[in-house]
Every structure is written in structure tokens, then in C-alpha cells.
Amino acid sequence: MTKVLNLLDPLLILSAALMGLTLYLIFVWVPTELNQGAVQRILYFHVPVAWGSMLGIFVVSGSSFMYLWKKNEKWDRLAVASAEVGVVFGGLMLLTGMIWARPVWAVWWTGEAKLTTALILFFIYVAYLMFRAYFPPGAQRMRLAAIIGLIGAIDTPIIYFAANLWADAHPPIIAGPAADAESTLGSDLGMVLLASTLTFTFIFIYLVQTRYKIRKSEDDLIELKRASTAAVMTGAN
């Protein structure tokens, strides 16, 4: 078994270097935002982790589709690795959002559309992982998990468009095809957000890659256990 947590992994080094640069940009370089003051800097963590959680479900659904099509177990491994990292990013998205909401909206949580759909995404991840944990291993588990992964992806566009579809307390979309031109960040703030998003994307890829290798080892272990049981049975006969 190869060592999966390799500190000299180029992707880990790249992520760490970019994180150092991003922290410098967030805390030293970027000017304080006019309306919210220092607390606005939460944006540079909140939006990238939200992006990571959506990227996660996108990879889960893409891999699930590929598994249903090709029946290759590597796609199933990628889906479960992405779901596990996605639930970490999803949890962080909710926590950072709540902490940001408290000083800005004076509440920890409100039942508005964007927050509710984001919470649903988190539950989809949890449901996917719970299903995998409790259903017996095998082709049927992979097939059903792939279907859950595909259905879960429906929530992603709803989260993205929620702020525009149901005008509520959450700020409108600031990036992507549906971004509101008037709400677009200034160049300095936008550049830092872009750098932070890039950094978290690398962290996401590194974590998924690491988790994928462990999943591969778990599958190897199952195979070894089967071989061991077969050897014991042969010996008994």
C-alpha cells in the first residue's frame, strides 16, 4: 500500500503555497470593505467553500453517471471520495455563512431560499454517505448510490439561482453566468475572491485525490478478505 498522505505531494505543496498567498491577500493586501468592515473578509472563505461543496456534488453526479454508463468501479470510488470531501466543504459553507449572518443580519439563521437549498445540499451529501455506510457492499450499492448522486445534483442549479429567483436577504449572485452586473465586486475584492477560490479548488482536488487512494485501499482490503476467507474454506475442505 502506498502512502497516501505524502507531505511532498506537488498538489499539497501548491495548495499550501497558494493558501499562504491567499491569506496575505485577505488579511494584509485587500482594502476593508465599505459597508461591513472587517467581517466582510469572511466572504473570501465562505464563497470558495460554497464553490467547493457545489463542485463536490457536480463530481459526484458526473462520476455516478459514468459509473452507470461504464460500470467501472473507479467512477464509484471517485463519487464517494468527492461526496466525503463535499460534506466537509458543505458543513464549512453552512458554518461560515451562519457566523457571517450574525453580525450582518443579526440572526444566525433565516429560512430564506439560498440558505435552505444549501442546507438541503448538505443533507443530500449526508444521505448519500449514510446510504453507502449502511447498505451491504456490492454492485447494487454502487448502482443505487449512483442514482442518489445523480438526483442530488438537481439541487445545485437551484442553490446557484436561488438568490435571483427569490429576492431575499442573501446577496445576489456575484460570479458566473447569472451574476448581477450591479452587484459585481470591485477589482481588488474580486481578484482576492478569485485567488481564494483557486486555492480552495486545489485543496478540494488534493483531498479528493487522497480520499480516492484510501477508497482504493479499502476495496483492496475487501478483496484480500475475500481471498483470505476462500483460502480458509479451501483449507477446511
Place this chain on the structure above:
Amino acid sequence: MTVTRTITRAGALRIAFAMIVALSLSIVQTNVSSAQDASVLSGIVVGVETDENGNLTRFAVSDSSGEVTTFELSADTQYGLENQAGDRWVSNQGDEPSEAARRLRDHRERFAPITVSFENGTALSVVEREEGKLEANLGYLFAVFAITWALFFAYVLYVGSKQRVLQHEIAKLQDKLG
């Protein structure tokens, strides 16, 4: 063949990393110099000047040493000012010059401190003095970053422990199978 491919991939990653760092540093260097052009002054509003329509034309601020500075305005001058109840008003000189005058007079009457960022005597932004809220906000900011890193480290530790257990079990089974 595999070795050649691995070296090429590692080399490509190193080049990509070097390019990203170089690009980022050049962007930072360019922007830091431009961001530092503006100056900042905090103090109490001591004078508000308006035209015949009640639109703000100039205002004066007295800093902690008692020195009074007068600021000109442009249509792009931005405001982020709170009333006594804490409701924040956000606008700019081009859109609401008379409201800006009213707000600054309110600040003058209450002796509420403001922070002005300016360039060549023209105010770029006029906001509540940041020190007033900085401490309260920093707690939330710290909480976000602490929780994010704690969760990431917890996840990496979980992955690491899972790897150790797997390694142990695989080694045990491999020994058993000979």
C-alpha cells in the same frame, strides 16, 4: 516509460507552480502600490457646507490633535454612515448629495467619529470610524478562520488514521495469505 511520464508530470507541475507564484506576485506588487495612494483620516465632523439646493459640497473633519482638514467631493465619493439607532446608510455623492449633508450634520451634532479615505484633498469614502466596530467583528472573523482550519485538520487526521488502520489490516492479511 512510466518513470519518464512521472518525471514529466512532476516537472510540468513545478513549472505551473512557478508560473502561478510569479503571476500572483506581479499582480500583488502592482496592486499594493496603487492601493497605498489613498490616505485615511479619522475624526469628528466640524463643518458641513452645502449649495443652495442643500447638496453637500465640502465638509471638514477635526482629528485627535485638533487639526482641521477640509475635503472636497466627487460624484464617486462613497458613504457608509450609521444613524444613532445603528441603521447603516450606504450611497454616493452622485446619487444622494443632500442626504449626505444631512447625515454628516447628524454626525457633527452627535460628535460621532468618522473615517475618511482621500486622495489629493478629495474624499473617496466616508464611513463610520472603523475602530468603533472592529473588535466586535474580529471575533466573528476569527471564529470563521479557526473553525475552517480546525475542520480541515480534523478531516486530514481522520483520513490519516483511516490509512493507518487500513495499512495494518492489509499487512496482516497479506502475511496470513503468505
